[in-house]
Amino acid sequence: MAKAPERLYQYAEVFKGGMAMTAEPAEAVGGIPKIMHENFRLALKHVNRLIETVENDEPLVSEWYGNTCEIYAAMDLTHFCPVDLIIPTRPFFDSIDRMHEDDTPADSCALIRLAVWGARAGIIPVPTVVTGMLEPCDAQSLMHEAWETVPGWENIPTISLDPPYGYGDEDIQYFADQLKREIDFLEEHTGHKMDWDELRRICEETNKINSYWDDVNHCLMQKPCPFHSLQAAEWGWTQALHVNWPGDPEVTEFFKLMAETAADMVEKGIGAVENEQVRILWADLNGSWAEAELGPWLEETYGAVMVNSFAGRTPYSVIDTSTPESMLFGLARKGINEVPMIRQARGTVDTFLQDVKDMCRDYQIDCVFFPNHKGHKDQGGNIGYLRELCREMEMPLLTFSSDIFDPTFLPIDELKRIIATFFEAQGWKPLK
Amino acid sequence: MDKAMRVREICDSFRELCSVPYNESLQSYKNDGGLIIGVLYNQVPEEILTAAGILPVRIRAVGSQGTEASDARFTQVNCSLVKHFYDSAAKGRFDFIDGLVATNGCDHVRKLHENWTSVLKPAYSHLLCFPKRQGDDLQVTQLAKEIKKLKESIEAHFGVEITDEALREAIKLHNRTRELQCALYELRKGENPPITGAQMLAVMMAGTCMPREAYNAQLEELVALCQDVEGISDYKVRVVVYGGEIDSIDFFEAIESQGALIVADSLGGYGKRSADMQISLEGDLYTNLANAYLMERPAEPRLHGTRAARWEYLEKVAEEANADGFIQVFIPICDLWGYERVMFATEVEKKDLNCLVLDTEYIFTASGQTRTRVQAFVESITEGGR
Ligand code: SF4
Ligand code: SF4
Numbered sequence: 067m068a069k070a071p072e073r074l075y076q077y078a079e080v081f082k083g084g085m086a087m088t089a090e091p092a093e094a095v096g097g098i099p100k101i102m103h104e105n106f107r108l109a110l111k112h113v114n115r116l117i118e119t120v121e122n123d124e125p126l127v128s129e130w131y132g133n134t135c136e137i138y139a140a141m142d143l144t145h146f147c148p149v150d151l152i153i154p155t156r157p158f159f160d161s162i163d164r165m166h167e168d169d170t171p172a173d174s175c176a177l178i179r180l181a182v183w184g185a186r187a188g189i190i191p192v193p194t195v196v197t198g199m200l201e202p203c204d205a206q207s208l209m210h211e212a213w214e215t216v217p218g219w220e221n222i223p224t225i226s227l228d229p230p231y232g233y234g235d236e237d238i239q240y241f242a243d244q245l246k247r248e249i250d251f252l253e254e255h256t257g258h259k260m261d262w263d264e265l266r267r268i269c270e271e272t273n274k275i276n277s278y279w280d281d282v283n284h285c286l287m288q289k290p291c292p293f294h295s296l297q298a299a300e301w302g303w304t305q306a307l308h309v310n311w312p313g314d315p316e317v318t319e320f321f322k323l324m325a326e327t328a329a330d331m332v333e334k335g336i337g338a339v340e341n342e343q344v345r346i347l348w349a350d351l352n353g354s355w356a357e358a359e360l361g362p363w364l365e366e367t368y369g370a371v372m373v374n375s376f377a378g379r380t381p382y383s384v385i386d387t388s389t390p391e392s393m394l395f396g397l398a399r400k401g402i403n404e405v406p407m408i409r410q411a412r413g414t415v416d417t418f419l420q421d422v423k424d425m426c427r428d429y430q431i432d433c434v435f436f437p438n439h440k441g442h443k444d445q446g447g448n449i450g451y452l453r454e455l456c457r458e459m460e461m462p463l464l465t466f467s468s469d470i471f472d473p474t475f476l477p478i479d480e481l482k483r484i485i486a487t488f489f490e491a492q493g494w495k496p497l498k
Numbered sequence: 499m500d501k502a503m504r505v506r507e508i509c510d511s512f513r514e515l516c517s518v519p520y521n522e523s524l525q526s527y528k529n530d531g532g533l534i535i536g537v538l539y540n541q542v543p544e545e546i547l548t549a550a551g552i553l554p555v556r557i558r559a560v561g562s563q564g565t566e567a568s569d570a571r572f573t574q575v576n577c578s579l580v581k582h583f584y585d586s587a588a589k590g591r592f593d594f595i596d597g598l599v600a601t602n603g604c605d606h607v608r609k610l611h612e613n614w615t616s617v618l619k620p621a622y623s624h625l626l627c628f629p630k631r632q633g634d635d636l637q638v639t640q641l642a643k644e645i646k647k648l649k650e651s652i653e654a655h656f657g658v659e660i661t662d663e664a665l666r667e668a669i670k671l672h673n674r675t676r677e678l679q680c681a682l683y684e685l686r687k688g689e690n691p692p693i694t695g696a697q698m699l700a701v702m703m704a705g706t707c708m709p710r711e712a713y714n715a716q717l718e719e720l721v722a723l724c725q726d727v728e729g730i731s732d733y734k735v736r737v738v739v740y741g742g743e744i745d746s747i748d749f750f751e752a753i754e755s756q757g758a759l760i761v762a763d764s765l766g767g768y769g770k771r772s773a774d775m776q777i778s779l780e781g782d783l784y785t786n787l788a789n790a791y792l793m794e795r796p797a798e799p800r801l802h803g804t805r806a807a808r809w810e811y812l813e814k815v816a817e818e819a820n821a822d823g824f825i826q827v828f829i830p831i832c833d834l835w836g837y838e839r840v841m842f843a844t845e846v847e848k849k850d851l852n853c854l855v856l857d858t859e860y861i862f863t864a865s866g867q868t869r870t871r872v873q874a875f876v877e878s879i880t881e882g883g884r
Contacts, residue, residue, distance in 0.1 A: 169843065171836035173575075178833075182840070200630040200802050204605050207630060208837030211805040215844040226802050228637055231602055231627035243636055411605075415612055438573050443833070446575035447609020450617065453570075467574050 070120035073159075073189035074113055077151050080158050081110035097327055098293065098338065104320050105301050111316075112309035113151065119144040120191050125256035128193035131307045132201055132408045133227070134397035136272055137249060139312040140265035141258040148190045149181045150308035153354045153471065161189075162472055170212075175441020176472035178205040185216045192218050195255045197248060198226030201402070202411030203441055225251045229402050231413050242391075242398035262390050268313030269385040269393050272400075275306060276382035278321035283378060285328035287428050290337025291345065291371045292328045295361030296352045297338070299378030303352065303406065306380075343369035344494055347431045349422055349452070350439055351407055352377045353470025359478050367496050368489060373429045377406045379421050411444050415451050422452065426461055433462040433492065435485075439470045464488045502727045508720045509697040512704035513747060518561060519586065520594045523708040527553060528594060532709075533656065536592055536620075538583075538600035538607055539743065540772050541628045543645055543787045547599070548668035548710065549660045550652050555595065556706035556767075558745050559586040562861055571613045577831040579743065579860040580610040587614050597622025597655070599648065603800060604834055622655045624648055631802035632793060641788035649784075662783060669777045669787075671710055678717040679705070679773035682724060686761050687819045690729025695739065695760020696750035702768040703745060733759035735879045738816045740842070741827035742798065742835050743767035746862040753825060753856075756872040762819035764796065764812045771796040771811075799838040808838075809845055822879050823852030825872070830857050852879050 084106035088099045119126050127138050127145040138145040152161055161180060164187060166172075170179040184190040198210040210226060213219045227244045230237035249260050279302050285292050301324060310317050331337070346364070348356060352375050364370040382404050385396030403409060410418040422434065434456060438446065449465065456463040466484050469475035489495075515521045524534065533552045537544060544554035565581035567588035572581055586592060598620045600611035608625065615623040626644050629637040649660050679702065685692055693701070701720065705713050734757030739750070745768055750760060763769040775795040778786045796811045797804035816824065826842060828835035839855055846853040854875040856868060 170840055171833065173831045174833050174836055178837075182837075198802070203833070204800070205833040205837065207802040208799060208834060208841075210802065211799075212837055212841050214805060215841050224803070226631055228629045228631045228633065228640075228802075230640070231625070240636070240640055247634075247636070415609075438575060440575045441833075443575050443577075443605040443831070444609055446573040447571065447580075447606065447613060449573050450571040450613060465573075 067121050068123050070117045071189050071191055074117050074120070074151075074191065076159075077155055078110060078113045078117070080155050081106045081113060085110065097331070098297070101301060101320075101324055101327060104323060105304065108305060108317060108320060109151075109154070109309045112146070112311070115144055115311065116146055116191060125194040125258065126191060127252070127256070128196045130197075130199035130206065132199040132229070132401045132405050133197050134245065134401045135307075135310065136265060136268045136312040136397055137245065137260070138252070139268050140262070141249070141252055141256070141260050143252065143256055143258050146191075146193075147308055148184060149177055152180050152184055152189070153177070154304065156354050157358075162474060165472075166474075173440060174205050175203065175439065176469045176475070177441065178203075178209045180471065181209050182212045185213050185219055193222060195252065196222050196224040197252075198224060199229075199408075200226050201229040202408045203443065205441060223251070223255045227401075229408070229412055233403055233413060233417075238395060238398045238402065241402050242394040245394045245398055245401075262393075264313070265390070265393055266387045269387045269396065271313045271315065271318055273384050273387075274318050275321045276380065276384075278318070278325040279306065279380050279382070281325040282321070282328050283374065283380070285325070285332045286374050286378070287430065288332045289345070289430055290335070290339065290342040291373050292331035292336065292338060294338040294357075295346075295364060295372035296348060296357040296375055296377075298324065298328070299375045300352050300357050302380065303377040307405065337371075339365045339369055339371050341369040341497060342371055343497070344371070344432045344489070345430055346370055346372045347422065347425050347429060347434045348372045348375035349434050349436045350376055350442065350445070350470055353437070353439070353468075355473040355478065356437070356470065359473060360481065363482060364485070368494060369497050370489075370494070372435070373431065374425060376410050376421065379406055379409070379425060380404070411442065415448050418445070418448055419451055419455050422455060423459065426459060431461065433464065433488075436463060436465040437468040437470055438465055439468060440475065441469070462488070462492050501723050505692060505720065505723050505727055508716055508723075509693060509700055512716075513697075513700040515708055516558070516560065516700055516703040516745075516747065519558065519591050521707060523712070524553075524555065524594060527709055533596045534594060535597045535599055535622070536595035537706075538598065538611060539603040540767050541601040541603055541791060542599050542626060543648075543791055545665060545668040545672050545777070545787060546645060546649050546652065546660065548671060549664040550656060550658045551664075552596070552652070552656065553709060554599075554706075556703075557583060557592060558703070558707075559583045559591070559860065560745070562586050562591075571617065572609070575831065576609070577606050577829050577860070579829055580606040582860045584610055584613060587618055595620065597624070599624045599626065601626045601628040603628070604832070606832075624651050629792060630800070632797060632804050638785065638788045638792060641792050642782075642784045645784050645787050665783050666779055669779060669783065671714070673776050674714055675705055675710060675717070676773040676776065678714060678721055680770075681721045682717070683762065683770050683773070685721070685724045688729065689820075690731050691759065691761055692724035692727045692729050694730060694750075694754055695763065696747050696754055698760070698763075699745070699747050699750050699768055702772070706768070730759060733757050734876050735759070735822040736761040736820060737823050737825050738812070738819060738821045739763040739765060739769075739825050739827060740812055741765055742829075742832070744827050744858075746858070748865065749827075749858055749862040749868065752862075752865045752868040753872050756869055756876050758825070758872050758876050760825075761821055762815045764808075764815050766798045770815060771798070799834045805841065809842070823854070823875070825875070826853060826855045828855075828857055829860055
């Protein structure tokens with residue numbers, strides 16, 4: 067029996083610990099602790115599946131979140147995004163410090179740096195095949211190539227999908243055609259076959275998940291917000307795109323639990339924050355520290371909630387499951403037009419602006435935080451448009467430079483000071 | 499006139515042309531009623547513009563004094579190149595162009611194009627979406643479609659027709675440029691190269707900022723002369739420069755001032771990679787253009803799946819030029835070249851190559867520091883360091 071990287075077994079312990087911490091209240095009161103408990107349980111299930119695959123020497127697919135994982139699941143292929151476990155477990159390991167010691171460019175996104183360092187450090191299992199995504203940023207493409215220079219990763223068969231620039235049917239079809247090639251590639255290199263009926267069932271399950279996610283977002287739009295800062299975006303993003311085995315009814319149940327819990331709280335008028343004063347849009351992905359390290363301070367000090375982020379912006383269309391072609395088309399649309407971040411970063415600034423505009427209106431937002439993440443070079447070039455939009459909407463905008471995956475780049479205390487000054491300028495006082 | 503003197507004279511005149519965005523040659527072309535389109539980066543198939551009777555001119559913010567105008571449109575996460583380009587555009591330094599064509603060459607450049615188009619409103623603007631990977635027929639077909647869209651857009655805006663015949667002639671003209679440039683590269687492989695790396699950079703850049711027929715004629719003469727001059731012998735080591743859109747002659751001079759003669763390069767913007775292809779005249783010309791730009795031209799880091807080929811090319815260039823070492827150059831905050839540096843470091847280590855990594859902002863000012871580092875590098879080679 068092969069041995070998985072030690073780190074995977076450690077992740078399993080982290081998630082078991084999380085389950086233990088949330089077990090009691092989960093049974094007792096349900097609600098948010100129960101969702102957290104389930105989130106840990108499904109993450110553990112993902113890790114265990116990875117460990118089992120490596121131990122049994124079965125094919126393992128490396129993917130990135132714009133790849134449509136429904137395809138792997140329909141081929142019964144275990145898949146993972148190489149950074150998806152490094153990020154949520156960051157507080158338990160010294161990954162960021164080790165990453166800093168590596169020679170990856172300090173001015174690039176920590177997610178990419180962690181992915182390259184992680185492969186070099188041997189904490190990421192070596193995949194059988196790599197399916198790469200060349201969007202939404204330049205660094206992703208190079209990250210995939212950098213892996214080829216890591217001992218043990220040199221000759222892994224790789225296919226990377228080229229994203230078009232536009233949003234129309236012709237663009238989606240170009241991507242769908244590549245998905246077809248990806249299936250051929252996977253069949254050739256893993257020996258697993260595509261099961262189109264299974265893909266149909268999975269896509270239907272994905273449709274259900276997305277519908278529940280929509281319900282959750284509808285609840286987040288209400289005052290007071292039923293969940294804590296960025297929680298829903300974090301859970302949804304994690305379960306739908308990272309630790310999800312598409313088609314797993316347990317994941318659908320998880321989204322249902324989120325939707326029901328949120329609806330129940332909204333109905334009772336209960337907010338996650340007792341005295342909600344300010345509603346914030348975090349105009350980027352959550353990253354790895356905003357939710358847990360900034361959110362509680364905002365809530366306790368100002369009654370301010372980061373209601374949602376781009377990670378939770380999920381206007382998914384229903385995948386038409388009538389034919390293999392229609393499914394691939396629907397999956398391609400999801401992969402390039404709808405998945406968070408790729409949605410905002412690919413192509414022109416229009417979707418980014420429309421999302422900010424719609425979210426400010428729908429979520430009853432009082433101000434926008436734009437973290438100017440150092441990996442998002444495209445969004446750096448959006449700043450002028452964003453300022454114009456916020457002026458037009460008379461929406462206060464706070465911009466600061468950060469690395470949303472590296473809390474040492476802009477220390478949290480420094481950010482708190484920046485926010486305090488900004489809030490003061492708006493006339494928003496601390497609660498006490 | 500002495501041949502060596504004439505070589506210097508031609509190189510100096512090329513350098514002069516490259517020293518300002520709107521040079522004398524472009525001014526007289528415009529005065530004669532010519533149309534100019536500014537081109538962002540080297541993936542735009544300029545043959546299409548030539549076939550339309552429009553002069554493609556590569557945008558360079560040479561002589562840029564600052565980036566203040568960019569501050570409202572870009573942030574700290576954007577590279578100095580796009581900031582200087584935008585600043586120069588906002589200050590009217592490119593007002594002579596009749597339009598702008600760009601590709602999504604990187605995240606910064608596509609945003610440069612977008613901001614330039616929507617804020618500064620050039621009379622014409624087009625973005626050609628270039629595939630991000632070298633691939634198969636899907637990518638070639640996709641790019642051919644994009645090139646046709648560019649053609650149609652030019653035709654509609656400028657009221658011209660781009661016939662196959664005109665395109666064929668344009669391809670021939672550009673092929674000739676590339677052929678002559680390659681011939682000059684060939685001559686620099688010898689023990690006593692006829693011109694320096696800094697001069698060669700001027701030669702390459704001049705081809706992007708003057709009418710092509712006139713350029714080819716001068717290049718023709720230069721190649722003939724270079725076959726017959728004594729060449730440079732007072733150097734200490736022979737180096738190959740590796741990088742992207744480097745366009746600073748001063749930077750090259752700073753390197754060469756320390757006895758490191760640049761005998762070859764793998765540069766995409768104004769270097770050998772841009773010249774090292776010939777476009778076929780057989781069959782569908784749009785497919786040929788797509789095939790050449792995507793599949794045949796030596797690739798850049800921006801084209802996924804080309805890592806091994808990039809280094810093979812670099813090694814071949816170095817070997818043919820009998821180089822002693824590499825100087826890798828990049829602009830900070832550039833993920834494409836930043837990661838290429840990291841990856842190439844593994845190759846350098848594995849093969850025990852002599853390699854110096856230099857970063858430079860788009861406007862080169864760190865002359866003293868560069869000289870010191872190159873001097874140390876040269877010493878490490880000549881004293882048998884590695
Ligand atoms: S977070 Fe942004 S910069 Fe980082 S890898 Fe993802 S898209 Fe690229
Ligand atoms: S230097 Fe790099 S980041 Fe800057 S424009 Fe060129 S490719 Fe893009």
